[in-house]
Amino acid sequence: MSPTPSGKPVRHILALSGGKDSSALAVFMKDKVPDMEYVFCDTEKELDETYEYMHRLSQYLGKPIKTLKYKAGYGFDEILKLKRGFLPSQQSRWCTEYLKLIPYEEFIGSDNVISYVGIRADEPYRTGYMSTKPNIKAVFPFIEHNIRKADVFKILEDSGLGVPSYYKWRSRSGCYFCFFQQRIEWVGLLERHPDLFKKAMDYEKTDPLTGERFTWNQNESLEELSRPERIAEIKAQYAQKQAMKPKPSANLSLKDVFADDDMGEQACLMCHL
Numbered sequence: 463m464s465p466t467p468s469g470k471p472v473r474h475i476l477a478l479s480g481g482k483d484s485s486a487l488a489v490f491m492k493d494k495v496p497d498m499e500y501v502f503c504d505t506e507k508e509l510d511e512t513y514e515y516m517h518r519l520s521q522y523l524g525k526p527i528k529t530l531k532y533k534a535g536y537g538f539d540e541i542l543k544l545k546r547g548f549l550p551s552q553q554s555r556w557c558t559e560y561l562k563l564i565p566y567e568e569f570i571g572s573d574n575v576i577s578y579v580g581i582r583a584d585e586p587y588r589t590g591y592m593s594t595k596p597n598i599k600a601v602f603p604f605i606e607h608n609i610r611k612a613d614v615f616k617i618l619e620d621s622g623l624g625v626p627s628y629y630k631w632r633s634r635s636g637c638y639f640c641f642f643q644q645r646i647e648w649v650g651l652l653e654r655h656p657d658l659f660k661k662a663m664d665y666e667k668t669d670p671l672t673g674e675r676f677t678w679n680q681n682e683s684l685e686e687l688s689r690p691e692r693i694a695e696i697k698a699q700y701a702q703k704q705a706m707k708p709k710p711s712a713n714l715s716l717k718d719v720f721a722d723d724d725m726g727e728q729a730c731l732m733c734h735l
């Protein structure tokens with residue numbers, strides 16, 4: 463660790479989300495910062511594909527990826543009870559705060575830290591949700607080195623890791639029930655992981671007194687979304703949207719085309735990079 467003028471050591475930390483950008487950043491930084499610490503804030507609601515990919519990435523890096531969690535005995539389900547069943551949403555992202563930000567900031571404590579963030583050069587708008595503690599200095603190597611989406615895929619392909627397998631049907635990392643998912647990704651979850659879709663559905667409730675619905679998506683429950691006619695409609699809308707997109711350039715792979723749905727500034731950087 464390199465010392466600061468005050469003599470306090472500086473830690474270098476790269477928080478992985480299980481997504482392609484933070485993973486590619488870890489590969490990119492591997493030999494540049496030998497004392498890099500890698501962490502993964504585990505919500506315990508991630509896809510198996512994510513855990514499998516983290517394992518392979520750790521082997522590639524030749525270092526452990528430290529798993530960070532909120533207090534022992536307080537996972538998503540316990541916090542949900544404390545929140546009286548109010549599911550997190552884009553407006554109330556308590557999941558990010560409890561399961562990502564707090565564990566990360568507690569791990570850092572008062573240490574001076576350089577935090578490596580995988581925002582790419584082609585998404586400078588993406589500011590998202592990240593720590594603002596004064597002892598944490600965020601740096602953006604991909605922006606500094608003009609690394610764009612196609613470069614990220616190349617970094618991962620050249621490393622032999624490739625992208626996490628969920629990119630075949632989903633464009634982001636994070637919890638299986640993440641409310642940032644597009645409708646077509648919910649359909650993907652239903653088709654690839656019906657057990658997880660059922661679990662996500664079981665979180666949705668209707669208050670028997672007020673009739674108020676607690677659902678992952680506004681205006682539509684997962685039970686409604688999973689009806690065959692609705693699935694057909696979602697697939698047709700998605701196909702239409704894809705058909706209207708500009709044709710990919712020769713440099714882009716199919717994975718690239720599918721993953722062309724980044725969420726913009728609303729996203730949580732710790733969940734989805």
Ligand code: SF4
Pocket residue numbers: 505550555557558561562635636637639640641642730733
């Ligand atoms: S992935 Fe989605 S549901 Fe999970 S902690 Fe992040 S924002 Fe919340």
